Amino acid sequence: MIFPPETVFIRSPEPLTTEIDGEVVMMDLSSSAYFNLDSIGTAIWGQLETPTRFQDLCGALHARYDAPLDIIRRDVAALLADMLTHGLVRKEVP
Template identity: 50%
Template sequence: MATIETVLVRSDHCLSSGIDDDLVMIDVESGQYFALDAIGHDIWNRLEQPVRVGDLCVALEHAYSAPLDVITADVLRLLNVMAGEGLVKAVA
């Protein structure tokens, strides 16, 4: 389970393509498709390089002018789902 101290990065077995502001992804290992809205797309882009979840949340707070506690809860929820599906992985 990801926390604000976890460092995450995209898994390398996902292909993705932007459609307008949204993102469609396929996990080539499982064959499952996923879709993200514009903010999820932004988060995916920010996970191209390893990033500490807490730092990601602070960057999103600045980008979207939303309360950090709300962003943190939403981002952790999304990232834990993504980790469960194998779309992101923790970096040691």
């Protein structure tokens, strides 16, 4: 699923997070679930500290990494969908 470009994402405040060796580790106390983000997932998590549109997030990653924009959109959408399922991020459609 690719999200509409104007969809806004932001972190959920619930998971406890820490950074270890450049990667984010999260623990959701309500479900006792543990999550680990690699370096790219950590970059996405950093961008979501403030509300960020899907198109802006993908554009920032495209500028930072040498990958085709359509691949970035697909991979970012998959990660965000998974994070939504686990309550790690919230989304708003203006």
